[in-house]
Each structure stands twice: as structure tokens, then as C-alpha cells.
Amino acid sequence: MNCTEVLDALALYLYGELPPRAEEEVEAHLHGCPACRDALDAQQRLHHAFDRARAVPRPDLVAECRGELFRRTAARPGWRQRLARAWDLTRVRWVLRPAGALALVAVGFLSARLPLRDSGLLRAPAEPPVATVRWVEPDPSGGVRIALDETRRRVIRGSLEDRLIEKLLLEAARDQANAGLRVESIDLLKDRSGNDDVRQALLQAATHDRNPGVRLKALEGLKGMASHPEVRAALPGILERDDNENVRILAIDMLVQNRDEQIVGLLQGLVGQEENSYVRMRVRSVLEEMKASVGTF
Amino acid sequence: MAQEAAAVIPARLAPRVDEHELIRAVQRGDQNAFEALVRSYDQNVLGMAFNLLRCEEDARDVYQEAFLRVYRHIHSFRFDCSFHTWLYRIVTNLCLDCLRKRKIRKEEPAVVETAEGPLDRTYSVEEERAAADPERNLCNAQLAGRIHLALAALTPRERTVFELRHYQGLRLKAIGEMLNTSEEAAKNCLFRATQKMRTVLGDFS
Numbered sequence: 001m002n003c004t005e006v007l008d009a010l011a012l013y014l015y016g017e018l019p020p021r022a023e024e025e026v027e028a029h030l031h032g033c034p035a036c037r038d039a040l041d042a043q044q045r046l047h048h049a050f051d052r053a054r055a056v057p058r059p060d061l062v063a064e065c066r067g068e069l070f071r072r073t074a075a076r077p078g079w080r081q082r083l084a085r086a087w088d089l090t091r092v093r094w095v096l097r098p099a100g101a102l103a104l105v106a107v108g109f110l111s112a113r114l115p116l117r118d119s120g121l122l123r124a125p126a127e128p129p130v131a132t133v134r135w136v137e138p139d140p141s142g143g144v145r146i147a148l149d150e151t152r153r154r155v156i157r158g159s160l161e162d163r164l165i166e167k168l169l170l171e172a173a174r175d176q177a178n179a180g181l182r183v184e185s186i187d188l189l190k191d192r193s194g195n196d197d198v199r200q201a202l203l204q205a206a207t208h209d210r211n212p213g214v215r216l217k218a219l220e221g222l223k224g225m226a227s228h229p230e231v232r233a234a235l236p237g238i239l240e241r242d243d244n245e246n247v248r249i250l251a252i253d254m255l256v257q258n259r260d261e262q263i264v265g266l267l268q269g270l271v272g273q274e275e276n277s278y279v280r281m282r283v284r285s286v287l288e289e290m291k292a293s294v295g296t297f
Numbered sequence: 298m299a300q301e302a303a304a305v306i307p308a309r310l311a312p313r314v315d316e317h318e319l320i321r322a323v324q325r326g327d328q329n330a331f332e333a334l335v336r337s338y339d340q341n342v343l344g345m346a347f348n349l350l351r352c353e354e355d356a357r358d359v360y361q362e363a364f365l366r367v368y369r370h371i372h373s374f375r376f377d378c379s380f381h382t383w384l385y386r387i388v389t390n391l392c393l394d395c396l397r398k399r400k401i402r403k404e405e406p407a408v409v410e411t412a413e414g415p416l417d418r419t420y421s422v423e424e425e426r427a428a429a430d431p432e433r434n435l436c437n438a439q440l441a442g443r444i445h446l447a448l449a450a451l452t453p454r455e456r457t458v459f460e461l462r463h464y465q466g467l468r469l470k471a472i473g474e475m476l477n478t479s480e481e482a483a484k485n486c487l488f489r490a491t492q493k494m495r496t497v498l499g500d501f502s
Contacts, residue, residue, distance in 0.1 A: 065361065180336030
């Protein structure tokens with residue numbers, strides 16, 4: 001490749017979108033061409049500038065949007081939802097169909113005229129529980145039996161210093177069923193990585209969470225503790241195993257904050273196996289600054 | 298084609314068992330499951346729409362319309378691509394429509410010219426953080442303003458491809474599938490976008 005071809009390829013090279021062969025040719029050219037390396041540096045600065053200029057919505061906007069969305073969807077279920085619910089009802093065992101249908105008509109008739117909350121069937125002194133009907137069946141006495149799953153929601157307010165609040169946030173940060181909840185909990189905890197429990201939770205999330213957004217958020221929270229032995233011990237594993245390039249980029253930035261000789265072997269190994277161009281270049285430049293060879297022999 | 302798209306989505310976006318169960322619960326009409334599903338994705342959706350459109354009202358509209366479409370059409374989702382791909386296809390198309398309408402209406406730009414250079418009116422979050430350092434705040438707003446002008450020089454399609462690749466980290470093959478085009482076309486689009494922005498911004502230090 002000549003300089004013109006390399007300059008044209010740089011944009012895709014930085015995004016790791018060149019075919020492997022072309023990428024090798026670009027790297028070989030860059031190795032011997034200071035002018036193209038300067039051009040690469042300029043493009044990297046441009047990338048960082050784009051990152052810095054990212055427009056971020058104000059923090060409470062997402063809560064406002066959610067509130068509006070949930071009000072709209074709860075108030076008026078879509079026709080497909082209604083259709084789907086009706087379809088589900090047809091899956092009741094055929095022997096129970098006539099009785100089930102009768103029971104449902106009765107339930108519908110009653111619920112339209114006698115709200116559950118007012119009927120005394122549900123006791124909700126402060127806040128009505130969220131109830132899901134699990135099954136219905138005719139009662140031998142001629143009535144109807146209905147099984148409800150109830151969830152009662154309670155809002156707790158308090159400072160992050162409050163031990164109970166922290167404990168609940170740590171619980172939420174481990175809720176495997178809800179990645180959004182984990183992200184939000186870790187976001188709230190991330191400035192408290194000096195606390196042992198919080199740091200352990202962040203480390204656990206950064207190394208094991210299935211969701212890359214959660215891993216990235218947890219790692220951001222550990223940034224201020226990059227020199228802590230537990231955090232440093234976790235970074236090589238993240239660099240070797242995490243399949244998300246943004247997580248690896250953050251991990252390499254944290255690892256090279258403290259340049260001791262122990263990381264040289266790891267960095268040399270990364271040059272050969274890392275697929276992200278930015279991480280590879282960062283590793284190369286750190287090795288060069290540490291006067292270590294780029295490859296292993 | 299959708300299956301191909303799913304194949305190029307990184308492992309982080311691969312459908313997960315718990316998410317499948319959540320989607321099935323939404324398909325059964327479970328409102329709590331719908332809310333949990335929304336919470337898993339909505340910060341990213343809102344962040345992408347806001348960064349791409351740089352207008353709170355438009356980002357709000359895209360958020361509402363995207364998740365309402367999910368709510369209305371979740372029963373037609375057959376797991377032949379990841380939910381992430383399906384959702385982002387909806388969001389991307391809504392954003393593209395919004396950008397195209399803006400081009401036609403030639404709306405007031407988010408960047409205003411000042412004596413210190415272009416300033417980005419949407420640059421608000423960093424403002425709060427940098428409130429204690431007005432000089433740095435001004436520099437950041439100027440930088441954001443210049444970059445906003447560079448982004449405004451792109452066509453809606455180029456802008457969208459750049460957003461998906463640079464800010465959302467999606468591979469070009471997946472972006473091509475999302476926009477119903479080829480990987481090569483997405484690559485050309487990204488190339489044109491970066492060339493245009495380099496021309497507008499010049500050397501950056």
C-alpha cells in the first residue's frame with residue numbers, strides 16, 4: 001500500500017472494519033512512515049473529540065419518558081395484546097372450557113361493576129397491590145375460585161450514605177432478570193468504590209455480568225480505584241476474555257495507568273491477539289514508552 | 298437476511314434466555330414484563346436518539362413511538378433476529394425519518410454562531426459538570442459546536458451510519474442489515490461521512 005491508499009483506509013482501520021490482510025498492510029506501512037502515523041494520530045484525536053462532544057440527555061429525562069410511556073400502555077392495551085390474551089384463554093384444557101368460559105364471564109361481569117379494591121376481596125390499606133390472575137375454576141359450591149399473584153410496591157427514599165439504601169442498591173445490582181435495573185443501580189453506586197462491599201459488587205459485575213452496558217458501567221465505577229490490587233488483578237482477565245471492545249478499551253486505559261514491569265508480558269501477548277485497533281495501538285505505544293519489545297520471541 | 302444480521306451481532310447482543318422469557322411474557326400481555334424490557338434498553342435508545350437528533354423533543358418522540366411500536370407489534374416478533382436488532386431497526390428508522398423531515402423543513406439549527414465561534418445549544422450535561430470552570434465549559438461547548446456543524450454537513454443516512462458505528466459500536470454488516478442495505482454500502486457511507494467531517498473540522502488537536 002502507498003500513502004494515498006493508507007490514508008484512505010485509516011478511517012476504516014480505526015474502526016477495525018478492514019479485512020485482516022488490508023489491516024496488516026496498513027500496519028506494515030505505518031511502521032515505516034512517520035507522515036502516515038501523524039495522520040493516524042490526527043484521526044485518533046478527532047475520534048476522541050467526537051467522544052467528548054457526545055450529547056447526553058439530562059438524567060431525569062429517561063424517567064419522564066418512562067412515566068409517560070407506562071401511563072399510555074397501561075391505560076390502553078393494544079388490540080394485539082387483547083387478542084393474545086383471548087387466544088391464551090382458548091388453551092385451557094377442553095374439558096374445562098365451558099366452565100372456564102362461564103367463570104370468566106362471571107368475573108368480567110363482576111369486575112366491571114364491583115372493582116376488586118372496593119369489594120374487600122383484596123385488602124390494600126395504603127396502596128393497591130398489582131395482581132395477576134393465574135388461574136380460574138368453578139367452585140364445587142357453585143361459585144368461582146381465582147388465584148392471584150400479588151406484588152406490593154413500596155417507595156423508599158434516602159441518602160446513598162444510608163446502609164439500607166446501599167444494601168438495596170447492591171441487591172438490585174445483582175438482579176439477573178433486569179439489566180436496566182443493574183445499570184441504574186451500578187450508576188448510583190459507582191462513586192462509592194472505596195467501600196469494600198461496593199467495590200466487590202462492581203468487580204463482580206465488571207468481570208461476570210452478561211450485559212456489556214452493565215460491565216462497562218461497573219468498570220467506569222472502578223476507574224478511580226485502578227491502582228487497587230483487586231482491581232488490577234481483574235483487568236488482565238477482562239482484557240483477555242471480554243468480547244466488548246468498549247469494555248476492553250476502558251480496561252487497557254485503566255491497566256496502563258500504573259506501568260510496572262509485571263504488565264509487560266500481558267501487553268506483549270495482547271499485541272498478537274487483540275482485534276481492536278485502538279487497544280492494539282495503545283498497547284504498542286505503552287510498550288514503546290516502557291522500552292519493551294512489542295512482540296514476544 | 299434477518300438471520301444473517303443476527304449472526305454478525307456481537308455476543309453482547311446475542312439473545313439471552315432470560316430476555317426470551319421476558320419477551321414471551323410481554324407477548325402474553327404482561328405489563329410488568331413490558332416495563333422490565335423497556336428498562337433494559339431505554340437509556341441506550343434515548344441516548345442514541347438524543348445524540349443523533351440533538352433535540353430533546355424529537356428524542357422524546359422517538360422514544361415514545363419506538364416503544365409503542367414494540368408494544369403494539371411484539372406479537373409479530375418471532376425471535377428470528379435478536380430483540381436488540383429489531384428494536385434498533387425501529388429506532389434507527391424513526392431517527393432517519395426525523396432527520397429527513399428536518400432537512401425538508403430546514404429547522405433552526407442546534408448550533409448558534411457567537412463571537413467565540415459556534416456553540417452547541419444542546420450541550421447541557423457537561424455544562425452542569427463544568428459549572429465550576431466556565432472557561433473549560435466554553436471550550437467544550439465550542440468543540441461540541443464545531444463537531445455539531447460537521448455532523449450537520451452529513452446526509453441523514455451518513456449521519457445515522459456514523460452514529461451507529463462510532464457511538465453505538467455496531468459492526469458495519471449489522472448496520473447494513475438494519476438499514477436494508479449491504480455492508481459495502483454502509484462502509485462507503487461511513488467513509489464519506491468521515492471524509493466530510495475531516496474536511497469541515499480540519500486537523501484536530
